Amino acid sequence: MELSEGEIETIKDRLHELELEHRDLDVAIAQLQEGAGHNQLPIQRMKKRKLLLKDMIHRYHSMLIPDQPA
16 A cells, blocks of 8 residues: 555654654653662653654554565
8 A cells, every 4th residue: 555645744743753752761761760769660661651662663664665566
């Protein structure tokens, strides 16, 4: 199935949002880990969210790759 130009732009926009959130979580996790006596629960939740984002980013990247004929 071929994507329309509008669908491609929507996917690229969503991909950009996900990549920004992923990067923001990197920074937040690093800051929490630097703090003395940091609580592991928020860090674990952020890491789990980060993994979910990574999977979503991979899925969106795959959507942008055109199908190869057999």
